[in-house]
Structures are given as structure tokens and as C-alpha cells.
Amino acid sequence: MPFAFQLNNNATGASLTNDGTMEIDFKNDNVATWTEMEQQIRSGLVRSIGLSNFNVKQVQKIYDSSKIKPAVLQVELHAHLQQNELLDACRRMNIAVTAYAPLGSPAAHNHFTGKYKVDMKVPSCLLTNHIVQEIAKKYNKTTGQILLRHLVEKNIIVIPKSTNTKRIEDNFKIFDFALEHDDIMKLNNLDKKEDGRIFDFRFFKGIEKHPEYPF
Numbered sequence: 168m169p170f171a172f173q174l175n176n177n178a179t180g181a182s183l184t185n186d187g188t189m190e191i192d193f194k195n196d197n198v199a200t201w202t203e204m205e206q207q208i209r210s211g212l213v214r215s216i217g218l219s220n221f222n223v224k225q226v227q228k229i230y231d232s233s234k235i236k237p238a239v240l241q242v243e244l245h246a247h248l249q250q251n252e253l254l255d256a257c258r259r260m261n262i263a264v265t266a267y268a269p270l271g272s273p274a275a276h277n278h279f280t281g282k283y284k285v286d287m288k289v290p291s292c293l294l295t296n297h298i299v300q301e302i303a304k305k306y307n308k309t310t311g312q313i314l315l316r317h318l319v320e321k322n323i324i325v326i327p328k329s330t331n332t333k334r335i336e337d338n339f340k341i342f343d344f345a346l347e348h349d350d351i352m353k354l355n356n357l358d359k360k361e362d363g364r365i366f367d368f369r370f371f372k373g374i375e376k377h378p379e380y381p382f
């Protein structure tokens with residue numbers, strides 16, 4: 168993450184403010200953190216290191232200042248937030264991209280409004296989107312499989328989460344078909360750019376004032 172939290176020295180997590188939200192560290196230095204992460208590779212403790220939720224400028228800064236380059240960038244990426252600029256930049260830097268929330272995270276809204284008591288916009292549901300439904304019908308696949316295949320065809324790694332055995336199995340069955348060009352274009356046209364973002368992390372109160380807030 169490009170922003171960090173104050174450590175609670177008596178516990179393993181972040182220290183909390185009076186209202187229960189995490190206390191933000193406004194002075195974290197991402198280049199210094201990356202240098203420490205490189206050290207973990209040199210000492211044989213880890214094999215690969217990467218970034219999450221960094222924007223293009225922030226990725227470029229780490230890339231330019233590092234000896235060991237990021238292997239991967241994990242960001243929110245789905246049909247409503249296709250991140251084309253970030254994808255191009257990562258391709259140029261030879262950094263793999265992992266899409267989190269690749270199905271549009273249908274449970275996120277309830278989870279975060281419940282946990283942090285914040286006002287979050289309700290994203291429109293990709294799994295029941297009528298264009299995705301039409302395409303799913305054509306290929307005899309689920310809407311989830313269409314959404315995942317759309318990303319995998321662009322060489323994006325997907326990490327759909329499910330607690331349901333059948334859906335976990337279904338989410339793997341995306342390598343026995345290919346989307347036709349017209350259908351890829353229809354899915355590409357679902358991009359809402361920044362308006363499609365669900366995870367703006369504003370449930371950490373005041374995070375948007377952090378100098379490294381990425382969005």
C-alpha cells in the first residue's frame with residue numbers, strides 16, 4: 168500500500184484512534200520501505216516482491232529508484248474499472264498486474280459500511296449486468312466466468328474470492344473458451360474509469376489527505 172498506519176507497539180497491528188479507525192502514518196517513505204523489501208530477497212526470506220494500490224507515478228518512482236524491480240502490482244480491476252493507463256505502464260516496466268475484485272466485489276459495500284460505518288457509493292452489479300448476461304448466455308457460461316475470461320485474455324492475473332465450492336470451481340473453468348472480438352469490445356465499453364472504483368479506501372478516515380494517497 169502506498170500509505171501506512173502507525174504501529175501499535177503493544178500489538179501486531181495498527182494503533183487505533185478514539186473512534187476506532189486506524190491511525191494514519193502521514194510520513195511513510197515508500198522508497199525506503201522498498202529498499203527493506205529488496206533486502207528480504209537478498210537474505211533469502213522471500214522470492215518476489217510487489218506493490219498494491221500504487222498509481223502510475225508511484226509505480227514509476229519505485230521502478231526508477233530500485234535495484235530489484237517490482238514483480239507484480241495488485242490493484243482493483245474489473246469491467247467497470249479497466250485501468251488501461253496503469254496496464255500500459257506496467258507492460259512497459261515488465262510488471263505483472265493482478266486484478267483484485269475482478270467480479271466487482273459484490274459484497275464490499277455491505278462489508279465496509281457495516282464495519283466502518285461509512286457512506287460508500289453502491290456500485291452497479293457486474294454479475295447481473297445485462298450485457299454480461301447476454302454474453303454469458305451465448306457461450307453457455309456464468310457471468311462470473313465471462314468477467315474473469317475478459318481479464319485473463321488481457322494477460323491480467325485474477326484473484327476472485329469465493330466461500331462457495333461450486334463457484335470456486337466455476338471460477339477456474341475459464342480456459343476452455345475464448346471471447347470473440349465483438350464481445351471483448353462490448354465488455355471494454357463497460358469501463359467507467361474512475362467512476363467505477365469501489366475501493367477508494369476512504370473508510371480509513373482522513374486517508375485522502377495522505378501525501379501518497381493514490382487516487
Ligand SMILES: NC(=O)c1ccc[n+]([C@@H]2O[C@H](COP(=O)([O-])OP(=O)(O)OC[C@H]3O[C@@H](n4cnc5c(N)ncnc54)[C@H](OP(=O)(O)O)[C@@H]3O)[C@@H](O)[C@H]2O)c1
Pocket residue numbers: 219220241242266267268269270271272273274275294309311312326327328329330331334335337338366
Ligand atoms: N490489495 C488490496 O487492497 C485488496 C483489496 C480488496 C480485495 N483484495 C483481494 O482480492 C480478492 C477478491 O476481492 P473481493 O472479494 O473484494 O471481490 P470479488 O472477488 O470480485 O468478489 C467476491 C464476491 O463475489 C462472490 N462470487 C465469487 N465468485 C462468484 C461467481 N462465480 N458468481 C457469483 N458470485 C461470485 C463471492 O461470494 P461467495 O463467497 O458467496 O461466492 C464474494 O462475495 C480478495 O480475496 C482479497 O484478498 C485485495
